[in-house]
Amino acid sequence: MGCQIEKAKIDQTIAFHGHRCPGLMIGIRAAEVALQRLGDMKGKDVVAIVETDMCGVDAIQFLTGCTFGKGNLIHKDLGKIAFNFYDRDRNISFRLLFVSDIASDLISELRSLMKENEAEKMTEGDEDWIQRLRNELEERYMAIDLEKMFLVTDPPWPVPKPAKILQSLRCETCGEMTMESRTRRFDGKVLCLPCFEKVEQKI
Numbered sequence: 072m073g074c075q076i077e078k079a080k081i082d083q084t085i086a087f088h089g090h091r092c093p094g095l096m097i098g099i100r101a102a103e104v105a106l107q108r109l110g111d112m113k114g115k116d117v118v119a120i121v122e123t124d125m126c127g128v129d130a131i132q133f134l135t136g137c138t139f140g141k142g143n144l145i146h147k148d149l150g151k152i153a154f155n156f157y158d159r160d161r162n163i164s165f166r167l168l169f170v171s172d173i174a175s176d177l178i179s180e181l182r183s184l185m186k187e188n189e190a191e192k193m194t195e196g197d198e199d200w201i202q203r204l205r206n207e208l209e210e211r212y213m214a215i216d217l218e219k220m221f222l223v224t225d226p227p228w229p230v231p232k233p234a235k236i237l238q239s240l241r242c243e244t245c246g247e248m249t250m251e252s253r254t255r256r257f258d259g260k261v262l263c264l265p266c267f268e269k270v271e272q273k274i
């Protein structure tokens with residue numbers, strides 16, 4: 072079954088992200104799985120760990136309410152299109168891994184066109200072709216069954232602990248207050264990371 076999220080919500084997600092793109096559609100469908108399994112998550116104790124920083128993460132933030140600023144969206148820079156969700160109250164957790172095979176034909180065609188682009192051999196016809204392929208990808212992602220789009224397993228990590236409130240210390244070089252876990256001690260002084268990196272490089 073294709074995407075069941077109402078069109079107005081999808082339009083709002085596109086507006087939030089700033090453009091429509093295949094990556095965003097992957098995030099919309101991943102959020103759809105999370106919403107099916109967990110219901111409305113706003114105000115609930117749900118945390119997401121995303122293993123990518125691609126466009127789709129904006130859809131996760133907008134549709135599930137797990138956001139970077141609230142601290143219930145954690146980014147692990149692993150470069151995998153995978154999204155983990157944890158409901159701390161109900162003890163439910165799962166990982167959604169995007170099954171890239173569902174689009175490998177379109178993606179390899181897009182890649183070879185993009186290579187021509189890098190080599191500055193693009194013609195106007197190629198540009199239209201790229202746009203058509205991207206549209207086709209978006210349509211495929213929105214139409215496919217969720218069971219085919221994501222491999223669902225247990226997350227590889229335990230439930231993340233709630234964020235602790237840490238003390239701030241004043242950096243003795245720039246004078247800016249810095250969360251204590253992000254400071255270093257160097258030559259008897261407390262330094263923020265950028266100030267530490269500056270002195271450390273001199274050695």
Ligand SMILES: [Zn+2]
Binds near residue numbers: 088090092095
């Ligand atoms: Zn995008």
Ligand SMILES: [Zn+2]
Binds near residue numbers: 244247262265267
């Ligand atoms: Zn500093």
